[in-house]
Structure formats: C-alpha cells, structure tokens
Amino acid sequence: MTSHTRRTAELVARDAASVWHPFTQQSQWRADDPIVVDRAEGMYFWDTDGTRYLDGVSSLWVNVHGHRRPEIDAAIVNQLSRLDHTTFLGLTHEPGIVLAEKLLADAPAGLSRVFYAGDGASAVEAALKIAYQAHAQNGPVRPLYAHVAEGYHGDTLGAVSVGGIDLFHRTYHSIMLKTRTVGSPGVLQPGQTRAERAAEVLVELAALFDAEGDAVAALVIEPMVQAAGGMLTHDAEFVRGARALCDAHGIYLIADEVATGVGRTGRMWACEHAGVAPDLLTCGKGVTAGYLPLSAVLATEALYDAFLGTPASARTFFHGHSYTANPLAAAAAIANLDLMAAEGTVARAAAIGDRIGALLAPLADDDGVLEVRRIGTMTGIEVASVGDRTGFEVCQEARRHGVWVRPLGDVVVLMPPLAMADDEVDVLVGTVTQAIRTVVG
Ligand SMILES: Cc1ncc(COP(=O)(O)O)c(C=O)c1O
Structure with a gap:
C-alpha cells in the first residue's frame, strides 16, 4: 500500500471507526486505500497527501463546470x-x-x-x-x-x-x-x-x-x-x-x-x-x-x-x-x-463526447475490450474480466496516474464535467486507455 502522511492515515483510521459509506463493502474499504479528499478546483481534486486527481466522472455524474467555479x-x-x-x-x-x-x-x-x-x-x-x-x-x-x-x-x-x-x-x-x-x-x-x-x-x-x-x-x-x-x-x-x-x-x-x-x-x-x-x-x-x-x-x-x-x-x-x-x-x-x-455548455458536451469517441476508437478493437458505448459524454467501456474486480483494478491503475474514475462492475465509466478542456479530455482518455491495456492486456 502507498505510504501516507500522518494526517491522511489518522483520517482514514477515524473514518473506519465511525463512518459507513454508500455502495461500499466496509470490510474491504481500508484495504482499497481510500482517497481522503482535501480540496478541489476546476477539473481536479487533491487528497490530504497533496496528490492531484483529474475528476473523470464529474464526482459521480454531478459536476458540470468544474469544481469551485467562481460564478x-x-x-x-x-x-x-x-x-x-x-x-x-x-x-x-x-x-x-x-x-x-x-x-x-x-x-x-x-x-x-x-x-x-x-x-x-x-x-x-x-x-x-x-x-x-x-x-x-x-x-x-x-x-x-x-x-x-x-x-x-x-x-x-x-x-x-x-x-x-x-x-x-x-x-x-x-x-x-x-x-x-x-x-x-x-x-x-x-x-x-x-x-x-x-x-x-x-x-x-x-x-x-x-x-x-x-x-x-x-x-x-x-x-x-x-x-x-x-x-x-x-x-x-x-x-x-x-x-x-x-x-x-x-x-x-x-x-x-x-x-x-x-x-x-x-x-x-x-x-x-x-x-x-x-x-x-x-x-x-x-x-x-x-x-x-x-x-x-x-x-x-x-x-x-x-x-x-x-x-x-x-x-x-x-x-x-x-x-x-x-x-x-x-x-x-x-x-x-x-x-x-x-x-454553450450543451454544445460543448456534444463536442467533448465526439472527442472521446474519436480517441477511444482504437481501443474498441482491443481483444480485452468487449464494447465501447457512448451517447454524448456518457461513456462506458466494457472490459473482459481478468479477475474478481477488473473494472476496479483499471480505475486503481488510472488513479496511480492521477486520474480518478469509478467503474460499474467491469464497465469503466468516463463522464467528465461538461466544461472540460480538450487537453484534459485527452489526458483522461489516454490514461484510462493505458490503464485498461495494463490491466486487461
Ligand atoms: C437514472 C437515475 N435515477 C436516479 C438516481 C438516484 O439519484 P440520487 O443518487 O441522487 O438519489 C440515479 C443515480 O445514479 C440515476 O442514475
């Protein structure tokens, strides 16, 4: 497991002692090395160790313009x-x-x-x-x-x-x-x-x-x-x-x-x-x-x-x-x-979706990828199962490279904030593509 600052280790221990998380098998929670989120800005959030993550699923499909938009x-x-x-x-x-x-x-x-x-x-x-x-x-x-x-x-x-x-x-x-x-x-x-x-x-x-x-x-x-x-x-x-x-x-x-x-x-x-x-x-x-x-x-x-x-x-x-x-x-x-x-955020969302589609096109031909499904920015990459939690392992691998995404079983989900810039979309898709290839082959 990655080493953490004292503050992070302490917060995780206190969390484990008092909190019950949604959609989470608590017996596995600490072993999965949870991220303690400290702050967020734009398309990124930072954990209490100071590590930065690109928010690839809009904080579970809610974020639109990035975090802490001044307006x-x-x-x-x-x-x-x-x-x-x-x-x-x-x-x-x-x-x-x-x-x-x-x-x-x-x-x-x-x-x-x-x-x-x-x-x-x-x-x-x-x-x-x-x-x-x-x-x-x-x-x-x-x-x-x-x-x-x-x-x-x-x-x-x-x-x-x-x-x-x-x-x-x-x-x-x-x-x-x-x-x-x-x-x-x-x-x-x-x-x-x-x-x-x-x-x-x-x-x-x-x-x-x-x-x-x-x-x-x-x-x-x-x-x-x-x-x-x-x-x-x-x-x-x-x-x-x-x-x-x-x-x-x-x-x-x-x-x-x-x-x-x-x-x-x-x-x-x-x-x-x-x-x-x-x-x-x-x-x-x-x-x-x-x-x-x-x-x-x-x-x-x-x-x-x-x-x-x-x-x-x-x-x-x-x-x-x-x-x-x-x-x-x-x-x-x-x-x-x-x-x-x-x-013009809705038009921007359509453009981001098209960009994701084009960037993912080569991945769709990989043996380890069963199907890429997408309408607009809502994207699911169904990967072949190579273990108990393949989708999760892909997301953990992306996390090691500074991108946070969350799977649905063996479907790796991309759902970026609708105002994400092109270069950030490229990092998101590139990192997840690489993570899928590392884990699924
Ligand atoms: C289509 C749909 N309806 C309802 C919900 C429930 O929303 P909430 O989690 O805000 O209760 C969700 C959550 O993912 C959803 O995807």
Missing part, C-alpha cells in the same frame, strides 16, 4: 447573505420561483410545473406517487408500474421497485411495489442491432400493456442511456415507441433524467434525441452543477390539474421534504443554468 460560488454566498433556508410548505421564495421558470424554459414541450425534491431517488419517488395519485383522482386506481430490466432509479423503496439491477435490488424483492418488467433495450443478443433490440422490447411492452395496461399507472425509463446498468445505450426508437404505447393505454411516461439530464448526452435532455416529451421528467445531479442536493419533477399541466380541488377534497399532493427548494441549492442551480446558456 457559482458567488451565487451561493450572495444567497446566503439574504436567506439561508425556509420551508417551501406554505411559503415561497425568489430562487425557487426563478429556478422553476428556468427549468421549464428549456424543458421538453408540455412540461409546465416543477415539484422540487432532494436527491434523484426522491424525485423518482415523487414522480411515482404523482402518477399513481393522478390516476386515482381521475378514474380507477392503477396499482402497477412498468419498468425496464437493468434500470436504476435510486435507492429508496419506490425507486428500487422500478429498478432492475439484480445485485442491488433482489434483496428487497418481497417488499417491493407491484411492478412488471420488460427487457432492457440496451442488452443485445449477439449480432443484434440496437434498432432490432428496441423493436423487440417494444413488442414485449405492447403485449404487457395489452394484457394489463389498464392497471399500469406509469412506465419508468431512463431515456437513451441506462446509466448505472452499465452505460447501456439504446435506439431512440425505443423512447418513441414507449411514448406511443403509453399514449394508447393512458399510461404516464416517466423519463428519469437524473443521470442523462442537464446536458450529459450532448442535448439538454436525453428525450430530445427521440423528439419525445414525457408526462413526468425527473432531474437531479447536474442541476446544481454538483454543488448541493436538489432534484425536481417536471410535470404536465394535465397532471397538475388532477390535483386541484378544495382542501376538503384531499386531492392535495401530501408529499414534501424539510429542505425542498433550499434557496442555496436553488441559487447554485440558477447560476449553473445561466452559465450553461452563456457558455
């Missing part, structure tokens, strides 16, 4: 000087209003209302309940949700119910909401094209809706890229077909854009690749440029209307959080969206 720092400080926090239950405030307007101004057609939540999972949770309650208030109750294999929507129980990653989700099987699953449009049979696979899953979905559509409240999808499932990309026709089938059966379409949204795919929203607007769109992660937790559900006016009535009618959406629409988070999000507009 966003200033927006938060400025907001702090006026209002730290008040509840959004029965009160409102300017940052919450302005952010809603800005989100809607760029949203897919027909989305006209913003319901704030906290993290991605809580946005999904709210969307599931909105769909269910709207049906219940407009007509018969629909007790089922439809979703897609290999999907991931967060870790609260509703979100887990519509997830499809066995390793994460099967433990909770007996306490799930009632759901029906169709195959993943991103998991291909040998020789099959993505278009053929999309058509096959749509046939499955049509059969499901013919049989049980009257009981399905909503279909939940990750449009274009099933991210945590391994950056499984699919044909836009799947999103269009899903929309059409939902329309035919009066089922709400929930597009979970927590990972794909806010420019990550080279469009503001991944739904735009398909020219489709959902009934409910969930977003989080990049909304605040990676600064503070804030997520949202964007909804149609028809869904919003389904909740109107007298207080006594109990049509209210009885759902919310202590920190809903936190003003500091909203201020960060507003500054983020303003910067994105001023700097």
Whole structure:
C-alpha cells in the first residue's frame, strides 16, 4: 500500500471507526486505500497527501463546470447573505420561483410545473406517487408500474421497485411495489442491432400493456442511456415507441433524467434525441452543477390539474421534504443554468463526447475490450474480466496516474464535467486507455 502522511492515515483510521459509506463493502474499504479528499478546483481534486486527481466522472455524474467555479460560488454566498433556508410548505421564495421558470424554459414541450425534491431517488419517488395519485383522482386506481430490466432509479423503496439491477435490488424483492418488467433495450443478443433490440422490447411492452395496461399507472425509463446498468445505450426508437404505447393505454411516461439530464448526452435532455416529451421528467445531479442536493419533477399541466380541488377534497399532493427548494441549492442551480446558456455548455458536451469517441476508437478493437458505448459524454467501456474486480483494478491503475474514475462492475465509466478542456479530455482518455491495456492486456 502507498505510504501516507500522518494526517491522511489518522483520517482514514477515524473514518473506519465511525463512518459507513454508500455502495461500499466496509470490510474491504481500508484495504482499497481510500482517497481522503482535501480540496478541489476546476477539473481536479487533491487528497490530504497533496496528490492531484483529474475528476473523470464529474464526482459521480454531478459536476458540470468544474469544481469551485467562481460564478457559482458567488451565487451561493450572495444567497446566503439574504436567506439561508425556509420551508417551501406554505411559503415561497425568489430562487425557487426563478429556478422553476428556468427549468421549464428549456424543458421538453408540455412540461409546465416543477415539484422540487432532494436527491434523484426522491424525485423518482415523487414522480411515482404523482402518477399513481393522478390516476386515482381521475378514474380507477392503477396499482402497477412498468419498468425496464437493468434500470436504476435510486435507492429508496419506490425507486428500487422500478429498478432492475439484480445485485442491488433482489434483496428487497418481497417488499417491493407491484411492478412488471420488460427487457432492457440496451442488452443485445449477439449480432443484434440496437434498432432490432428496441423493436423487440417494444413488442414485449405492447403485449404487457395489452394484457394489463389498464392497471399500469406509469412506465419508468431512463431515456437513451441506462446509466448505472452499465452505460447501456439504446435506439431512440425505443423512447418513441414507449411514448406511443403509453399514449394508447393512458399510461404516464416517466423519463428519469437524473443521470442523462442537464446536458450529459450532448442535448439538454436525453428525450430530445427521440423528439419525445414525457408526462413526468425527473432531474437531479447536474442541476446544481454538483454543488448541493436538489432534484425536481417536471410535470404536465394535465397532471397538475388532477390535483386541484378544495382542501376538503384531499386531492392535495401530501408529499414534501424539510429542505425542498433550499434557496442555496436553488441559487447554485440558477447560476449553473445561466452559465450553461452563456457558455454553450450543451454544445460543448456534444463536442467533448465526439472527442472521446474519436480517441477511444482504437481501443474498441482491443481483444480485452468487449464494447465501447457512448451517447454524448456518457461513456462506458466494457472490459473482459481478468479477475474478481477488473473494472476496479483499471480505475486503481488510472488513479496511480492521477486520474480518478469509478467503474460499474467491469464497465469503466468516463463522464467528465461538461466544461472540460480538450487537453484534459485527452489526458483522461489516454490514461484510462493505458490503464485498461495494463490491466486487461
Ligand atoms: C437514472 C437515475 N435515477 C436516479 C438516481 C438516484 O439519484 P440520487 O443518487 O441522487 O438519489 C440515479 C443515480 O445514479 C440515476 O442514475
């Protein structure tokens, strides 16, 4: 193991004595030589030993402009000087209003209302309940949700119910909401094209809706890229077909854009690749440029209307959080969206994606690389397994060369901040390519 400064060694020991990390096998934690992050700036962060790392996955898919962008720092400080926090239950405030307007101004057609939540999972949770309650208030109750294999929507129980990653989700099987699953449009049979696979899953979905559509409240999808499932990309026709089938059966379409949204795919929203607007769109992660937790559900006016009535009618959406629409988070999000507009960040993301694609083209021919999948900046390199934790070993090797990336099993993920410069993208891709060749051969 690498030697560390006394401060690092002490912090790791104290961490191990008191902290329980997410998605982490704690029995392995110290042996994996954890990085203690000390500070960050631009595309880099530094550990407590003073070692610098290029942030190759946007601090888990959240960062947009790099760390500590002065305009966003200033927006938060400025907001702090006026209002730290008040509840959004029965009160409102300017940052919450302005952010809603800005989100809607760029949203897919027909989305006209913003319901704030906290993290991605809580946005999904709210969307599931909105769909269910709207049906219940407009007509018969629909007790089922439809979703897609290999999907991931967060870790609260509703979100887990519509997830499809066995390793994460099967433990909770007996306490799930009632759901029906169709195959993943991103998991291909040998020789099959993505278009053929999309058509096959749509046939499955049509059969499901013919049989049980009257009981399905909503279909939940990750449009274009099933991210945590391994950056499984699919044909836009799947999103269009899903929309059409939902329309035919009066089922709400929930597009979970927590990972794909806010420019990550080279469009503001991944739904735009398909020219489709959902009934409910969930977003989080990049909304605040990676600064503070804030997520949202964007909804149609028809869904919003389904909740109107007298207080006594109990049509209210009885759902919310202590920190809903936190003003500091909203201020960060507003500054983020303003910067994105001023700097053409979405177009920049598309250009970064193209650059990653070109740089990775030679690697795709390596025997040890099974597939390179990418839409915009969202990139997954599936490597052949050469041990228990091949993806992890590749990331550890990249780390030794100053690049931090995190795998999904044996899929090495690249998801740089959307404002990363060309030379930094080159270092990211070059280092990861070399790491894959060192570990996988
Ligand atoms: C598509 C999708 N939905 C929801 C979530 C959950 O978001 P959070 O981790 O902020 O709860 C994620 C997280 O990766 C995600 O990728």
